[in-house]
Ligand code: G3H
Ligand code: 13P
């Protein structure tokens with residue numbers, strides 16, 4: 001058993017409470033490799049932003065759980081070396097799908113876990129979430145749960161709407177599970193294709209796809225039911241057009257990729273939404289930078305020469321999110 005406290009990590013309790021009060025959101029950036037981690041820590045240290053390092057089940061398998069634990073510990077030390085006196089870094093399991101996986105993460109030094117039982121029937125979601133909460137809280141590890149199903153690009157608009165979180169369920173769910181935060185469905189979705197072209201309109205000037213707005217009425221109703229309770233938004237990448245264009249220009253193929261407009265995320269961050277999940281944008285930045293090097297310097301075969309530019313572009317992206325979208329800069333001096 002390794003406690004996250006020994007690694008210098010923090011859970012989400014205090015960071016969420018401050019974020020809700022302060023009208024900003026904590027960035028939750030997924031990572032799978034050293035370059036992503038370096039970029040996240042550098043951006044957070046330089047902007048003094050609390051940060052959640054997110055690891056999916058797939059990322060944990062990819063990176064190895066033991067190595068991951070030391071990477072997280074190393075991240076805290078690296079942050080200090082960069083001059084961040086009191087780093088507020090949380091190591092979080094993203095989309096945990098079983099009690100065993102959540103328990104293993106708690107036992108291996110994670111400071112926060114998500115149990116995503118949102119695809120199960122309501123009562124089963126409650127039972128599994130409560131089981132994880134009961135275990136995690138013994139070690140002061142915070143737990144994120146999910147209610148509602150995030151739409152996939154394959155969904156029809158009507159079925160996407162019908163999967164929104166039901167505001168009438170949230171009080172019962174939060175009370176009976178004891179979860180520390182709640183991921184909700186209000187129209188975001190995972191990946192770089194969040195909406196089909198049919199779900200969007202086209203900007204007559206640029207010809208670009210304009211996605212439908214998020215269901216802020218549902219968010220408002222949830223906040224009314226659970227005043228001050230930490231809300232989480234998954235699937236919050238904006239799919240920056242500049243990265244998509246770069247990827248397509250240098251031999252990639254991402255037709256009609258579309259994300260959540262930043263102004264909508266700014267609006268969410270100012271509310272009880274206190275954790276915003278971003279993974280795809282970092283994948284796009286990485287891929288765009290690597291493709292550029294490969295296209296311009298076909299003779300290059302030193303990974304530092306293409307992973308380095310990828311790291312720089314991701315760092316720029318993370319800083320932009322922290323300062324211009326989430327507003328978490330300067331909140332962890
Ligand atoms: O929500 C999913 C995250 O983007 C992680 O994706 O399971 O491919 O690591 P992954
Ligand atoms: P994106 O695919 O929009 O980056 O969402 C990531 C996410 O929600 C991770 O849990």
Ligand code: ZN
Pocket residue numbers: 095190234235277
């Ligand atoms: Zn997610």
